[in-house]
Amino acid sequence: MIEDSSRHKVSRFQALAELHQRCVTACLTLNDCFTQQILWIVAALFLFMTVTSYQVFIVIEADSGFFVVAIKAKKFDIILHRLLIVDVTHDLVSDDKLFYHIAMKQEIYFSANNVFSIDCTLIHSMISAATTYLVILIQMN
Numbered sequence: 001m002i003e004d005s006s007r008h009k010v011s012r013f014q015a016l017a018e019l020h021q022r023c024v025t026a027c028l029t030l031n032d033c034f035t036q037q038i039l040w041i042v043a044a045l046f047l048f049m050t051v052t053s054y055q056v057f058i059v060i061e062a063d064s065g066f067f068v069v070a071i072k073a074k075k076f077d078i079i080l081h082r083l084l085i086v087d088v089t090h091d092l093v094s095d096d097k098l099f100y101h102i103a104m105k106q107e108i109y110f111s112a113n114n115v116f117s118i119d120c121t122l123i124h125s126m127i128s129a130a131t132t133y134l135v136i137l138i139q140m141n
Contacts, residue, residue, distance in 0.1 A: 080102065
C-alpha cells in the first residue's frame with residue numbers, strides 16, 4: 001500500500017515535470033517569435049517615458065507660467081496676514097473683502113484630476129517612486 005502511494009506521487013511529479021517542460025518550451029518559442037517586438041516595445045516605452053518626464057520637468061521648473069501665479073498668491077496671503085496682525089488702526093480688519101479673503105483661505109494649486117498635485121515636488125516624487133519600484137523589482141529577481 002505504501003508502494004502504491006509512493007508510485008502515485010512519483011507519477012504525479014513526473015506529470016508536473018512534463019507540464020513544466022511544455023511551459024518552458026512554449027515560453028522559449030514565444031520569446032523566439034516576439035523577441036524583436038519586445039525589444040522595440042520596451043525601447044519605445046523607455047523613450048516615451050523619458051521624453052514625457054523631461055516635458056513635465058520643463059513645465060514644472062519653468063519660471064514663467066501658472067506656478068508663478070500660485071507662488072505669488074501664497075506670498076500675498078502671507079503679507080496680508082502679517083499686515084492684519086500689525087494693523088493698529090483696524091482699517092484692514094474692518095474691511096469685509098479682506099476679512100472674507102483671509103477667512104476663505106483659497107489656495108491656488110494645479111492637479112491631475114485631483115489625484116496628485118502638480119508642483120515642483122512632482123518630479124522628485126516620480127524619481128523616488130521609480131527608484132523604489134526598480135529596487136523592489138531587482139530584489140524580487
